[in-house]
Each structure stands twice: as structure tokens, then as C-alpha cells.
Amino acid sequence: MAAFSQLYDSHINILFNYGLKLTIDKELLQDCIHDVFVKLYTKRTELGAIDNVRSYLFISLKNKLCDELRKRMYMSDTSIEEVNLPAPTDVEDDYMENEQRKNEFSLIKRLLNQLSPRQREALTLYYIEEKKYEDICEIMNMNYQSVRNLMHRGLSKLRTLAS
Numbered sequence: 001m002a003a004f005s006q007l008y009d010s011h012i013n014i015l016f017n018y019g020l021k022l023t024i025d026k027e028l029l030q031d032c033i034h035d036v037f038v039k040l041y042t043k044r045t046e047l048g049a050i051d052n053v054r055s056y057l058f059i060s061l062k063n064k065l066c067d068e069l070r071k072r073m074y075m076s077d078t079s080i081e082e083v084n085l086p087a088p089t090d091v092e093d094d095y096m097e098n099e100q101r102k103n104e105f106s107l108i109k110r111l112l113n114q115l116s117p118r119q120r121e122a123l124t125l126y127y128i129e130e131k132k133y134e135d136i137c138e139i140m141n142m143n144y145q146s147v148r149n150l151m152h153r154g155l156s157k158l159r160t161l162a163s
Contacts, residue, residue, distance in 0.1 A: 008037055011054065015061055018095070022065050032064040058095060111161050119154030122147060 012033065019029040036057060040047075050056045112120050118140070125131040125139060136147050 004037075004041055007053065011057055014054075015057055018058055019061055019065060022062060023069065028068060029065070032061060032068060036060045036064055055099070107162075111158055114161055115154050115157060119150055119157070122150045123154050123158075126151060 015033050015036075016029060019033065020026075023029055040057075040060070112123070115123070122136055122140065125136045126133075131139070133144060133147055136142075137144050140147065142150070
């Protein structure tokens with residue numbers, strides 16, 4: 001139960017912020033978030049392994065909100081054109097793109113940490129700070145060929161690690 005409470009506490013704010021992109025009805029949003037967690041808790045034995053809990057919660061919330069909004073439209077003769085909501089796919093795409101960027105950044109950081117400090121410094125100077133080889137030679141107090149060799153070994157190691 002403590003783990004479930006921690007899961008709730010760690011995701012409630014981000015789910016609420018995400019939900020505000022789908023609806024402006026804060027009460028409905030809070031109800032839907034709570035419904036998602038209640039369903040998750042009651043169906044926990046029936047669920048298989050969830051690889052990405054955050055994605056699961058986002059998708060569950062989006063589906064719950066869509067279901068509730070559909071019910072409200074059906075009950076109140078409101079047409080879909082009158083409900084002015086952003087397209088959920090845009091929000092999903094943004095979220096997925098952001099997640100992919102985070103994963104790529106994490107991978108790059110992990111790979112760079114496996115290089116020697118000198119290789120990491122040379123590659124950072126060249127690719128991130130966009131320094132020329134001559135500038136890198138001065139900064140690192142190395143001759144031109146040594147910097148080239150260092151860069152080559154660093155890039156070779158990154159290619160090997162990434163494959």
C-alpha cells in the first residue's frame with residue numbers, strides 16, 4: 001500500500017498538468033485521475049507487467065477523460081464542435097517526443113561517461129562548444145595530431161558502445 005501511495009504522490013501533479021491540456025474542467029480532471037488510480041489499484045492483480053508506468057497513467061487518464069466527455073456530450077445534446085478541446089494526439093505526440101529526447105539524452109550522457117575525461121573534453125569542445133582543432137589544442141595544451149587521435153579514439157569508442 002505504501003508503494004501505491006508513493007506512486008500516486010509522485011504522479012498526481014504531472015497527471016493534473018497533462019489533464020489541463022485536455023480539459024479546463026478541474027473537477028472532472030480530479031475525478032478522472034482518482035478513477036484511474038482506483039482502477040489501477042482494484043485491477044492490480046489482473047494487470048501484467050507495465051514497462052513504463054508514466055506512459056500507462058497518461059494514456060489511462062486520456063482515455064478516461066475522453067470517455068467522460070463523450071458521456072457528457074451524449075447526455076447533453078452538445079455536439080463535438082461545441083466542445084473546444086485541443087486534439088489529444090498533439091499532446092500525446094509532444095509527450096512521446098519529450099520522452100524520446102529524455103531517453104536519447106540519458107543514453108548520450110551514459111555513453112560519454114564511459115569515455116576518458118580527455119576524450120570527453122575534446123569531443124565536448126568540438127561538437128558542443130563548436131571549437132576548431134587549433135583552439136582545442138590550445139585549451140587542452142596538446143599538439144594537433146594528438147587532439148585528432150584523441151577525437152578519433154573517442155568517436156570510435158562511442159560507435160562501439162552505441163552498437
